[in-house]
Amino acid sequence: MTGPRLGRYCDIYFKPEFAGIFENRNAAKVALLVTREFEGKEQEGLSRNGGIGTYYRTLSRKLAEDGWYIILLISVCEHRFRGESKIPEIKHIFSASEAEEVLDLQSSHRSILGDARIDSQLLDYESFLHMMFTQAIVHTFDEAHIYVEHHELFGTAFRTIQAKEAGLLGRNCLVAITMHGCLEWVYESHDKFVLQYLDYYWQASHLEQTAFESADLAFFPSHALKKRVESYGWSTAHARHQPYFVPIVEPAISEIESERQTPPRTQKRSLVFFGRLEERKGLCTFVEALKQLTDYWKERIEVYFVGRVVALETFRPQNIDSRQYIAQELADEIHYTVYSGFSSAEAIAFTRGLSSPVVCLTSNQENFPNTALEMGQLPISLIVSDTGGFRETLQLLERTEGVYWFAPRDVTGLMDAILQVLCQPPQPHNVPTHEKLEQINRRLLTQKLTYIQQAFPRQPLSSPSVGCPQVTVVVCCAQADKQLLNCLHSLSVQSHMDLEVVVLCNFSRCEADSSIFQQAGAIFPRIGLLRTSHALEVDVTWKRLKEMINGKFVVVFEASSVAMPFAIEQLLQTLQTAQAEMATCSVLDSRNPDRAVNLTQIPLPALLKTSGQAPACVLLPVGALDDYAPNLTRPDGLHTGRMLASALAHGRKIAYYPYPLCQRQSRTEPALTAKEHLREQYALRHYLARGDAGQWSRRQLYVLLSAAQQLLYQEIAPPAAYSHAEPAPEPPATPSVDPPAPAAAEGSAAAAAAADYWQSQWRQAQLRIAAMESSKFWKFRKVWFSLKQRLGLPNDE
Structure with missing residues (x-):
């Protein structure tokens, strides 16, 4: 393994x-x-x-x-x-x-x-x-x-x-x-x-x-x-x-465990909204359709909302949940009851126990909902939103009888479908038999197992053969010091034997450097040195670097890091096992050796915002090196963070070894100033823009367009316009994880920004009002309204 x-x-x-x-x-x-x-x-x-x-x-x-x-x-x-x-x-x-x-x-x-x-x-x-x-x-x-x-x-x-x-x-x-x-x-x-x-x-x-x-x-x-x-x-x-398996609804009502799930007895027709009580499930469309019914029909139906009560996004500023929304809209319109907290089996049993129920599945969009798989087995009338998910689900069951379709979000269409059902006498409909459902599930299981079996390799368990291709390690060095020697020492004891090293440095020559490079040559006989400077054209430096590389694979390595003895071998194996175009890994933190710095793959908008992550090393085939050439206007050598961003933008496969294969050496790096951070962001943007945009992945173009639209909206819209646009996300947190400390500060900062915005708007409004009241038009307007009042004319005349 x-x-x-x-x-x-x-x-x-x-x-x-x-x-x-x-x-x-x-x-x-x-x-x-x-x-x-x-x-x-x-x-x-x-x-x-x-x-x-x-x-x-x-x-x-x-x-x-x-x-x-x-x-x-x-x-x-x-x-x-x-x-x-x-x-x-x-x-x-x-x-x-x-x-x-x-x-x-x-x-x-x-x-x-x-x-x-x-x-x-x-x-x-x-x-x-x-x-x-x-x-x-x-x-x-x-x-x-x-x-x-x-x-x-x-x-x-x-x-x-x-x-x-x-x-x-x-x-x-x-x-x-x-x-x-x-x-x-x-x-x-x-x-x-x-x-x-x-x-x-x-x-x-x-x-x-x-x-x-x-x-x-x-x-x-x-x-x-x-x-x-x-x-x-x-x-x-x-x-x-691979459609979902059909959860077969047993014919006996065995899930009703208390009077709470016992359906009430009524002479009215039962109309059931079945599903989570939220906008995505079409709750607002359903409520509006009920309100459009005439009093004649409102008096002849009993409405049941069977689903979980949740906070509604549409009414988030008012902090209204679905139960409150239903009460607000239907309290004086129609008789209804909300049943929340049922399990799936209890909800099905409750609905089936109603007298001739009409179930409404009104979602705006659907994937392949289990609600349709379950309700489609009951011999009841169904009013269904014509989304692809619902139609494909009922087609799997071959359920066609007693199904009434309407266009998603179409309030009038839903009302017409409700009236069409209510105007017909209740009757049971043909549904798939238990044997038919079992046959469907057997077919789906056989299909899934076939896919699984085909995906398992036919060869016996073994590790892929890596071989021992020559690897060139390009060590990017900002200064000749002991850290460079430590880095070279770690490379000299690698388990992968066929290595050569090229030191790419971007500092001026001095006497101390000569001593360091003499020691470096003693550590690693197969070593080359290439300096970059403003005096030397970047394209010339790049050409010389490629001439010095003899390996089939290239590792770009920071001189501030040391490699574990098996790092190069493991990166090479990871690249070949994943059939990727680039391989990298996490790195141990020099300030805390018990903590690794994980490389989290993030999308381009976040990379552009933060100026990117710089892994300690990346490995790639030598033939791909030209795809990551440095900026011709910036003689700062290869930059692993920008290489990673370029691979992401072009949709290239990146393999990642999740455990640390190297460790950064302790050095107190000063934090970037605001100006330096902006310069790094510009460098990354310039690096990404230098290539052919036609080679970018469609996904990254879509993400960038979405991000630009979001950020532009937040730039032109007042804070209140989007402060309630979505709830706080529910990430997969665990109790042992502390929430981010800056969150409260970010929230207070957002609140302060909103307050400043509205104060400035209020000051501008006061200035406009004062200017208007002092104008001739405003004075004439006051005289005109006074004259209309004396003549007894209405204000809207």
Whole structure:
């Protein structure tokens, strides 16, 4: 799985007291399902409803039927399962937050977790925990085929996929992602186009897209959802169409456990809004359609809202939830009842127990909703928004009878559909039989297992052959000192034998330099020296550098860092295993050797905002070196951060070894001044703009356009126009992670900025009012209104 020289440096095992809980360590097939939701009311700590939870419950049952050993990993969960499961098809349950309690973590593991925790990189922290659990499962079942499935939300599979590409999970582990509805799609379906938490949004969206495109297997449930994410620039050519399994609704009403779920008896027709009570599900469209009904029909229907009450985005400034909104709009209009807090099974049982119910599924957009899979099995009338997700779902069930369609967001169309149903006498409709549903599920299971089997390599487990190609290390040096010698010492003891070194320095010659370079030559006989200066044209320097490079691969390395003995070998193996165009790694912090500095892949808007991250080293094939030529106007040599940004902009594959392979030497670097930071931002922008924009990836162009639109809006709009545009995000945080300290300061700064804005607006308004009142027009206006009042004329005359 990893090279022998790495030993236990990056391997992870369960602690001895937990290693013994696994019943069958000789299992041939192991499935690790990683999710935020799992419908399992039998066990404390699991959710009672939700589409993703229903999906994973059904998936676990189907895989267990095929003989898979199922392990469930719950993210964003405080509960401590300790591997215990009360669900028959699940062998073990863990929460990501208990990683440090059940996993035998070494200093290398704690170092990368420490960086994510200290910097409050909550998305990264959770993703690393998932990666480490996966490593432990792989080592526990070392002879098994291991299938790992994540949802795409928040990109929590990102680090696991990086570990797989780096060879840390072996070749018998398969990492898959099923698309359920990414953050961009959720915001769009909520009509949230103005965002306040831009950095979080950019980061989460980038991780979702990158993880989905890099997974061994990628599934999408509906063509409608696939088409939407393609419009955001996602690449889906490798993805497989895999509809959800059908959660079969049993004919007996066995889930009603108390009078609270017992449907009321009424002579009126029952109209049911079924789903989470939010705008995305069409709540506002449904309420407006009810208000347009005549009094005749309002008196003849009983309306039931069956779904979870949530805060509404449309009314966020007023802090109104869906229950309050319904009361505000319908209190004097129609008789209704809100039922919130049901589990999925309880909600279905309640709805089925109503007398001739008419269920309305009114979403603005849909992915492949379980609500339609469930309601489509009941012999009731359905009024359905004609989104691709709903239509594909009902087509899977072959449910056509008693279905009434209307255009999404069309209030009048929905009202007409309601009237069409109400004007007809209640009658049961033909629905798919139990045997038909089982047949559908068997077909879907066979299809999914075929995809999984085809994705596993046919060759026996083995590490890819790296060989020993010649590698040229270009050491970028700002000054000749002891740090340069330490760097060269670390390169001289590399496990990869065929190395040559070129020192690229951008300082003037002095007597002390000669002594340093004499020592450098003694350390590393195969060494070259190339100086850069303003007096020498950059293109000439670049040409000379390429002439000095003899290796098939090039490593750009900071002289302020030292490499671990296996660094070059591991980077080379990572590049070839991932079939990438660039490889890099995390680096240990010189000020705190127990903490690594993780390289978090961030989208271009964030890179441009921060002037980019500079990894300690990057490795790439020599043929790709021209793609990363330095600016011809800036004689500062190669810059790893700009090289990384260029690879991202052009959609090139970047492999990342998640554990530190080098360490920065201690040196107190002065913080950049504001002017220096702006200069670095300009340099990065100039570096990215020098190439052919036609070679940029479509995704990055879309992201940059979105970011520019957001930032321009915030520039011209008053703060209040977007301060309530979205709720505080819900990242996959864990109780052990402290929230970022600057958050309060940022909030107070935003509030102060808003206050300053409105004060300035008020002062300008006062000046305008004073100017108007002193004008001849204003004086004449006062006389005119006084005359109209005396004549008895209305003010609007």
